[in-house]
Amino acid sequence: MTNEELQSKIISFLRFPLIVGVVFIHSDIITVVNADFPNKLNPSVWVQMIINLFSDILPGICVPLFFFISGFLFFYRPGTYSSKLKKRFHTLLIPYLIWNFLGIISIIISHFAIPEYTKWSQLNECYNAVLHIILPYDLPPNRPLWFIRNLIYVALLSPFIKFLFTSKYKLPILVLVCITWVANSNIGLIDNKLIATFLFFSAGSYFSLNKLNIVDTMGKINILCYITYPVLVIINLLFPETAIAAYAYNVSILTGIVFTMNLCELLIRKEKIQIHPLLTESSFFIFALHGLIISKIIKLSILMLHPQSSLYLLIIYFSIPILTIAISLFIYSLTKKLFPRLTSVLTGGRN
Numbered sequence: 522m523t524n525e526e527l528q529s530k531i532i533s534f535l536r537f538p539l540i541v542g543v544v545f546i547h548s549d550i551i552t553v554v555n556a557d558f559p560n561k562l563n564p565s566v567w568v569q570m571i572i573n574l575f576s577d578i579l580p581g582i583c584v585p586l587f588f589f590i591s592g593f594l595f596f597y598r599p600g601t602y603s604s605k606l607k608k609r610f611h612t613l614l615i616p617y618l619i620w621n622f623l624g625i626i627s628i629i630i631s632h633f634a635i636p637e638y639t640k641w642s643q644l645n646e647c648y649n650a651v652l653h654i655i656l657p658y659d660l661p662p663n664r665p666l667w668f669i670r671n672l673i674y675v676a677l678l679s680p681f682i683k684f685l686f687t688s689k690y691k692l693p694i695l696v697l698v699c700i701t702w703v704a705n706s707n708i709g710l711i712d713n714k715l716i717a718t719f720l721f722f723s724a725g726s727y728f729s730l731n732k733l734n735i736v737d738t739m740g741k742i743n744i745l746c747y748i749t750y751p752v753l754v755i756i757n758l759l760f761p762e763t764a765i766a767a768y769a770y771n772v773s774i775l776t777g778i779v780f781t782m783n784l785c786e787l788l789i790r791k792e793k794i795q796i797h798p799l800l801t802e803s804s805f806f807i808f809a810l811h812g813l814i815i816s817k818i819i820k821l822s823i824l825m826l827h828p829q830s831s832l833y834l835l836i837i838y839f840s841i842p843i844l845t846i847a848i849s850l851f852i853y854s855l856t857k858k859l860f861p862r863l864t865s866v867l868t869g870g871r872n
Contacts, residue, residue: 534794548815551572553820578773582781616669619866620663628650686726695724739786757770806849
């Protein structure tokens with residue numbers, strides 16, 4: 522297997538595991554419940570550490586790695602600016618608008634179903650959500666889809682990105698943006714989330730624009746990342762909400778991306794891992810749908826089960842992403858069978 526083939530297999534393989542990581546990010550049961558419920562959850566320290574590990578630290582690489590892959594694929598094959606935007610109109614914009622319309626409906630339903638436990642049912646919250654379908658400073662109605670919105674923005678900026686990262690100053694520019702992001706700095710009205718979008722999309726673009734193979738390049742520092750990433754994870758786990766953890770977290774994302782790519786390369790080369798095609802093709806659908814249902818699953822689980830022990834709370838916590846993905850897969854399979862053309866539109870033709 523050539524490194525070019527291996528690179529393609531890694532990108533294809535990562536689609537579903539990264540979506541699972543995103544679902545875990547939004548499975549933070551303590552954050553959801555304490556934001557909307559009058560009776561707060563006060564978990565033990567070890568429970569909080571486990572949830573922090575699986576809903577923050579480990580899946581922290583997922584969205585940045587998606588941006589990296591998106592930037593890499595955007596410039597991987599030659600094409601005009603207009604043709605690339607035309608393709609993104611169907612793969613990104615149309616699904617983005619439809620799923621956010623469903624997000625607005627979801628907010629309205631929540632208002633009537635469980636108004637006392639639905640913060641977003643308030644009129645001003647709904648208005649701000651609709652406003653941020655376009656504005657890149659907060660969350661749209663289907664909250665995880667801020668990723669798609671920001672991806673559309675950087676796609677529009679692609680000629681500028683191409684100019685920067687094919688110039689003779691390309692590497693210093695990339696390093697400067699990286700330092701700005703690691704330092705958690707804002708640039709005027711551009712917040713750090715937008716900087717992260719630009720950084721990781723640009724980093725992926727840097728690879729494809731300069732004909733760099735991901736396997737070759739990242740393989741050169743695999744030993745370093747195998748050591749540093751676990752150390753940084755432990756630092757973030759033991760010293761949360763400290764100054765050192767804030768910087769260590771961002772550095773851990775950088776090293777974690779290289780760690781993940783190299784680990785996938787090793788396992789795929791040795792034929793140790795394989796993803797069912799259904800999971801790969803349904804990844805976008807799971808990503809878009811889970812934002813509409815996961816907070817409701819969390820709230821209903823707490824209201825119905827009333828967890829009193831730490832172990833019970835953890836069982837519910839790990840059950841939520843599994844249940845969310847299972848429901849999403851069932852709905853995807855059903856809609857694909859009954860309404861294949863609609864499913865194609867909802868997934869941007871990815872099925």
